Amino acid sequence: MxxxxxxxxxxxxxxxxxxxxxxxxxxxxxxxxxxxxxxxxxxxxxxxxxxxxxxxxxxxxxxxxxxxxxxxxxxxxxxxxxxxxxxxxxxxxxxxxxxxxxxxxxxxxxxxxxxxxxxxxxxxxxxxxxxxxxxxxxxxxxxxxxxxxxxxxxxxxxxxxxxxxxxxxxxxxxxxxxxxxxxxxxxxxxxxxxxxxxxxxxxxxxxxxxxxxxxxxxxGEEGAQPQVTIMLPEEERIPWSGHAATWAIPQLYEQIRAHCTTLIFTNTRFLAEYIFQWLWDANEDNLPIGIHHGSLSKEARRKVEGAMARGELRALVCTASLDLGVDWGDIDLVVQMGAPKGSSRLLQRIGRANHRLDQPSKAVLVPGNRFEFIEAVAAVEAVTEGTRDGEDFRPGGLDVLAQHVMGCACAGSFDEEMLRAEVRSSLPYAWVDEATFRRVLEFVATGGYALRSYDRFQRIVRDRDGSWRLAHPQHAARHRINAGIIVDNEMLDVRFRNGRSLGKVEETFGAGLRAGDTFRFAGLDLEVEGVRDLELLVRAARKSAAIPSYSGLRLPISGHLADRVRTLLADRAGWARFPDDVREWLEVQDWRSHLPEPGRLLVESFPHRSLAYTSYYTFEGWNANQSLGMLLTRRMEDRGLGPLGFVATDYTLVVWGLKPVEDPAELLSPDILTEEFIDWVQQSHLLRRAFREVAVISGLVERQQPGKRKSGRQVTFSTDLIYDVLRKYEPDHLLIQAAWADARARMTDVGRVGDVLDRAAREIDHVKLDRISPLSVPALSMIGRENLPSGEAEEDILLEAESLASLAMRTEPLDDDAELSDLS
Known part of the structure; x- marks a missing residue:
């Protein structure tokens, strides 16, 4: 050729x-x-x-x-x-x-x-x-x-x-x-x-x-169109709420039996362990089923990767740890448990099946609730059209730049102007001017004005010829054992007495365990023998129910997919292809209230259990809705509305209090993102948490010392102490600036909060109801359970959702006591 x-x-x-x-x-x-x-x-x-x-x-x-x-x-x-x-x-x-x-x-x-x-x-x-x-x-x-x-x-x-x-x-x-x-x-x-x-x-x-x-x-050349379907309950209805989709386990097990190798993706490490346990309990044929996520030990991960490469497993439950590029040719089915959250992520996962350009990949989406079903439909349509979503580029982090500068000093002395030019040649740091780079150098050299009197923060010095070098050779070793970008919560190693490592659980989870307690991890039932330094010693147990949970920011629905969901909800003609229970849910919502529409913000107000509730259908993701909930309740307090709480999902924010919200537009005025946002972030834990991360990444606070690793409490104590000093004596410190950038962009998703306010400024559909609406049921059923690990409260959530749904879906008028009697 x-x-x-x-x-x-x-x-x-x-x-x-x-x-x-x-x-x-x-x-x-x-x-x-x-x-x-x-x-x-x-x-x-x-x-x-x-x-x-x-x-x-x-x-x-x-x-x-x-x-x-x-x-x-x-x-x-x-x-x-x-x-x-x-x-x-x-x-x-x-x-x-x-x-x-x-x-x-x-x-x-x-x-x-x-x-x-x-x-x-x-x-x-x-x-x-x-x-x-x-x-x-x-x-x-x-x-x-x-x-x-x-x-x-x-x-x-x-x-x-x-x-x-x-x-x-x-x-x-x-x-x-x-x-x-x-x-x-x-x-x-x-x-x-x-x-x-x-x-x-x-x-x-x-x-x-x-x-x-x-x-x-x-x-690239175009490949075969993927074959993607959505799994639906064979006899029951799609659940109103919940995320684990355990209703699908019997059907999922039959899919595993019918295929050569099935890769089952979950969105969290907890759900990976949880779904694995449910599948193992249903595994009457004793099929070889494995589990893979980032907190398992290297040995455990390598073992399961090798087994998959040799075609020895029938199914593997995993997280994003296997999202990308892994080429195991025998995988003929990919399953996504719960919402995909983005079309690009879903397409990436689908591609793990039949990893060949000329053969269609086969995938099944398993929604945990009705909103997730709509999201699944939107994701499948996006994949069919070949539409991608993704995050925008933003200015590079100053904490990362500080780490890089320190790494360059470890390699040898450097010239300030030459290194600045080198840094500016990269897109993330093209914005760094001479003054900013000098601030970074000053921080690496002394820790900043408020910390310069402490010898341990003085890491580089300027030579007579103007070049920069390490202040002492020992700083190189300390840099290398602490450098990195991923700052997880501190972890405990899970080990048997013989030294075999199973992986890591978060220190906050392990701290609550005592000798004799049991939990499930790495697909094993374990009993705690004790805690030694930063190790959790275990032995095999007969049976356990508890599963380690892991904190961290939730994966939000992408803006592109959220827009598609709103479009699907507003497309009444398109409901005909939905299951009967989903179609009925939307029809009653449309009859009783409104449906969210692209470019508009739907807000519902209604009484429930003697309190005043307001639902905001933002579709901007959990992080943005959580931030908006904090800001709105503060405003409601200032205006005497007596807020009592809120609950956030990817799709909805529900706030309740003693008095009803008569004018949501006034609460959602854009100035909420000026003084009130700044005041909230400064008083909350968010800025401290962001500072902890940038302090670790920049090298200001060390997680490890030669031969010794600090506990999470020690790191938090150190960063909190420094944070308080800087807030008081140097509020414009480089790391305070970096922490603010993180808090705005990542922890609060302030850009997407701003999108909600923009829609509110253009047009709000405010509907006052006499009872809860069908669309509000999924979020309302989470109240009081949102802080529990997914799966642990699943049965309670489903029961509460059914109870709320019976009220929301009733078509007859309410008597004065109807709501109370219905839920008693």
Missing amino acids: QQQGTLPSEIDAWFTARGWRVRRHQFEMHAASEAGLHALLVADTGAGKTLAGFLPTLAAFCPSRLGAAQPPEGLHTLYVSPLKALAHDVQRNLIAPIAEMGLPIVVETRSGDTPSDRKARQRARPPHVLLTTPESLSLLLSYPEAETLFAGLKRVVIDEVHAFATGKRGDLLALALSRLQAIAPELQRVGLSATVASPEAYRAWLAPWGDLDSVALVQ
């Missing part, structure tokens, strides 16, 4: 022997490399993206290309992945073509799981191809030998670039790319993704100095 003829003969022959052809996008990626360009490949799952990214590397080692020359020595290609599992999977899949073509290429992985002796050897004698993560790459750059190690680097392949480019891990990687480009100016950057919503934005992120002309955009 003409296209194949431009590739080395060894690669041509390998494709031919397998009965494959070089796809157009694979050839174009190779051509872009030959032209000296960076490249972004956007192609469907199963399109051979990873091979496309590596083709130029394979070609560089082909004897027909080398002629009489020797194969390249040293590190030639870096592959950066957001997940450890993906890096190990890519290693397995690269070894085969390399061996079959007889190429002299050594491939290794490097992550937090890599033994220290191998890491040291890799710095001295690197492989030709190194598969790593952003954090491990950043640490590699902090060693004095980094310049020698990366001097001959030719390519950096960034897989699943959409998964982290818009967040702090993307900030860290962008800074690392700038450092690498300075060391190896001819370096080519390659981004790979199946679910980029805005290719131009990602081209700009990849390009040094934002030079779009230097980045080729390659669009």
